[in-house]
Amino acid sequence: MTACGIPRRRFLAASAASGLAGFAPFASALAASAGGWGEEWGGAFATALGRNRMLLGWKTPPDRLDTKSLAVTGTWPAALTGRFFRNGPSIHDRFGQRYRHWFDGDGMIQEFAIDGCRIAHRGRVVRTPKLAREDAAGRRLYSGYATHLDSQALVQGPDSINAANISVLYHGGELLALWEGGSAVRLDDATLAASGFKAWSPQLAGVPFSAHPKVDPDGTLWNIGCALLPRPALVLYRIDRAGRLVKTGLVDAGPMGLIHDFVVTHKSLVILIHPFLFDPVRAEQASILDAHAWKPQAETRVLVVDKEDFRKRRWHALPACFGFHYGNGWEEADGTIRLDHCLASDPGILIETLRYVMKGEFRPSAPLRYSRIVLPPKGEGRIEYQADEAEFAKVAPGAVGRRHRFVYTLGTPDSSEDWRFRTVVKRDLERGTAESFDYGPGRIPEEHLFVPRPGGRSEDDGWLIGTVLDWKKGVTALSAFDARAVAAGPVAQARLPYPLPLGFHGAFVGD
Amino acid sequence: MNRKSRFAAAAAITASLALSAPATSGMARAAELSVAVSGVNSGKGRVYVALHRAADGVKFPDSKGHVAGAWRMARKGGFSVIFTGLEPGRYAVNGFHDNNGNGDLDTNLLGIPTEGYGFGNGATGLFGPAGFEPSSIDVKEAATIRLPIGYPDSTGTPDREGNR
Numbered sequence: 001m002t003a004c005g006i007p008r009r010r011f012l013a014a015s016a017a018s019g020l021a022g023f024a025p026f027a028s029a030l031a032a033s034a035g036g037w038g039e040e041w042g043g044a045f046a047t048a049l050g051r052n053r054m055l056l057g058w059k060t061p062p063d064r065l066d067t068k069s070l071a072v073t074g075t076w077p078a079a080l081t082g083r084f085f086r087n088g089p090s091i092h093d094r095f096g097q098r099y100r101h102w103f104d105g106d107g108m109i110q111e112f113a114i115d116g117c118r119i120a121h122r123g124r125v126v127r128t129p130k131l132a133r134e135d136a137a138g139r140r141l142y143s144g145y146a147t148h149l150d151s152q153a154l155v156q157g158p159d160s161i162n163a164a165n166i167s168v169l170y171h172g173g174e175l176l177a178l179w180e181g182g183s184a185v186r187l188d189d190a191t192l193a194a195s196g197f198k199a200w201s202p203q204l205a206g207v208p209f210s211a212h213p214k215v216d217p218d219g220t221l222w223n224i225g226c227a228l229l230p231r232p233a234l235v236l237y238r239i240d241r242a243g244r245l246v247k248t249g250l251v252d253a254g255p256m257g258l259i260h261d262f263v264v265t266h267k268s269l270v271i272l273i274h275p276f277l278f279d280p281v282r283a284e285q286a287s288i289l290d291a292h293a294w295k296p297q298a299e300t301r302v303l304v305v306d307k308e309d310f311r312k313r314r315w316h317a318l319p320a321c322f323g324f325h326y327g328n329g330w331e332e333a334d335g336t337i338r339l340d341h342c343l344a345s346d347p348g349i350l351i352e353t354l355r356y357v358m359k360g361e362f363r364p365s366a367p368l369r370y371s372r373i374v375l376p377p378k379g380e381g382r383i384e385y386q387a388d389e390a391e392f393a394k395v396a397p398g399a400v401g402r403r404h405r406f407v408y409t410l411g412t413p414d415s416s417e418d419w420r421f422r423t424v425v426k427r428d429l430e431r432g433t434a435e436s437f438d439y440g441p442g443r444i445p446e447e448h449l450f451v452p453r454p455g456g457r458s459e460d461d462g463w464l465i466g467t468v469l470d471w472k473k474g475v476t477a478l479s480a481f482d483a484r485a486v487a488a489g490p491v492a493q494a495r496l497p498y499p500l501p502l503g504f505h506g507a508f509v510g511d
Numbered sequence: 512m513n514r515k516s517r518f519a520a521a522a523a524i525t526a527s528l529a530l531s532a533p534a535t536s537g538m539a540r541a542a543e544l545s546v547a548v549s550g551v552n553s554g555k556g557r558v559y560v561a562l563h564r565a566a567d568g569v570k571f572p573d574s575k576g577h578v579a580g581a582w583r584m585a586r587k588g589g590f591s592v593i594f595t596g597l598e599p600g601r602y603a604v605n606g607f608h609d610n611n612g613n614g615d616l617d618t619n620l621l622g623i624p625t626e627g628y629g630f631g632n633g634a635t636g637l638f639g640p641a642g643f644e645p646s647s648i649d650v651k652e653a654a655t656i657r658l659p660i661g662y663p664d665s666t667g668t669p670d671r672e673g674n675r
Binding site: 204 | 623624628633661
């Protein structure tokens with residue numbers, strides 16, 4: 001280091017690796033006027049919504065929603081009390097500008113507070129620094145995940161554009177809204193107001209923390225963080241049940257794209273890298289999504305990392321495939337790993353369907369199907385079998401990382417002209433059977449979580465809880481199923497007087 | 512690099528600096544450059560400013576292109592630093608706000624700064640530091656360049672010391 005005026009050894013070390021990394025392009029200067037929004041989709045969406053009420057699921061709600069007591073039909077299970085949180089892209093339109101992908105909208109926390117005889121609802125937009133700056137400016141200032149602005153405001157790091165719109169985590173007594181390109185956002189437990197970014201350590205400030213952390217039955221939390229810029233890198237987290245960071249790892253995994261979810265077994269973290277690969281050079285001119293390219297000739301690479309020693313790693317290959325979510329995985333004595341994955345033959349759903357729905361167009365794409373993947377101790381993995389269309393796979397919390405018998409997903413009936421998902425499915429992996437409940441035409445279910453009955457031991461001794469949009473009636477309802485009788489339909493439903501935008505993931509926090 | 516050696520490096524550097532630092536070149540010194548620092552968000556710590564020249568095979572802002580530097584106690588808002596006795600030519604500037612006073616620009620695990628920083632003319636890089644050209648200015652006799660400091664959003668209070 002020279003005797004010069006700026007002690008910047010690490011600054012330079014970072015820049016040597018083309019550092020000062022950011023999740024999004026550090027685009028043109030402190031833009032006096034961020035512009036380049038391009039074609040406006042709001043009008044096309046409004047026109048389409050007038051013709052097809054199913055699009056209500058992608059309409060922007062008010063920033064705040066409150067219902068003191070929901071109308072309940074059926075008998076709400078007395079022991080199913082607590083708070084059910086959900087998150088998802090919600091503020092699709094603002095300032096007369098409509099985002100051009102489902103994944104771009106600012107997050108909104110939906111809370112159902114279930115207190116024995118009464119269920120109350122609150123919806124609160126997550127006021128991230130990004131959204132606060134945009135509100136102050138009266139216009140969108142930043143490119144989203146898939147909506148590209150030619151000129152955007154200064155992006156100092158990934159949290160400059162953090163939309164906090166994917167999931168909710170309650171861990172170590174702390175309530176967090178999760179994104180996947182940057183930090184988790186702290187939420188005030190009482191008011192649900194955003195109160196700053198979560199840094200698990202000083203070194204982890206602003207480092208991506210993905211939206212699908214996995215919690216072992218002993219309370220240990222594992223997560224990945226997927227950084228795409230300046231070079232793709234994977235961050236690994238181990239956090240104890242009290243919410244304290246135990247250790248982190250950094251993996252140079254080679255070329256990769258955005259990784260949404262992963263799997264834990266009792267011994268390992270299992271991370272699939274589908275060949276939908278991010279190109280930093282393309283990102284100079286395009287959105288994060290459009291800087292990805294599908295490489296069907298390439299393989300899906302699988303990284304298996306030892307939980308006890310992040311340096312112990314093995315790699316496998318699978319045929320090219322694409323998917324967002326996993327149900328669960330387990331590892332046998334010889335090291336064979338099996339996992340379930342909602343898997344499609346290509347990323348058309350992400351590139352086409354979930355983009356153009358924002359314009360009111362339904363474009364078809366390859367289905368996501370329930371699939372079982374097997375990874376031998378060494379060598380190539382394979383897809384063991386595939387079944388029906390499935391997404392948002394969930395298992396009992398006590399089964400995480402262990403061989404599971406039941407997996408709960410959304411599915412679709414044989415012939416449906418509705419949105420892709422209309423059924424709730426319970427798949428019995430031991431018997432090779434499945435039972436399902438069809439919500440029927442005009443309804444779109446969202447992720448349904450399994451909540452164990454207090455003291456319950458088996459993987460279906462509990463309830464499924466989840467929301468369903470009834471777009472014909474223009475309302476959202478909260479359902480509770482007896483997980484032992486899914487086909488019988490909800491044992492109770494609590495109905496809101498308004499629709500909620502379709503979202504992604506949630507968490508149940510029992511009393 | 513460990514914490515201690517970074518402190519030592521910072522001490523050596525700061526000891527060699529004056530508020531307006533002369534360049535060390537032995538060539539004709541006729542020009543001066545005023546750097547207008549703005550956007551400093553508090554009076555905590557120090558603000559460091561560095562002056563660079565383009566050099567063959569050097570990727571800005573490498574220390575090999577570094578010709579002078581200065582620091583000031585942080586003051587909310589801004590202030591100017593004047594580099595005098597400069598050889599006429601093209602100069603780039605960058606700087607950062609060492610809020611915690613550890614003598615370094617803190618970065619996270621991925622190398623992303625966690626303290627405020629900026630480049631001349633408010634330039635930004637596509638995926639990292641801004642380039643030399645957009646961060647620079649021609650200095651003949653006297654010139655002024657803007658150096659706005661911007662802050663990352665990730666200011667969450669750490670729960671515990673890093674444990675990698």
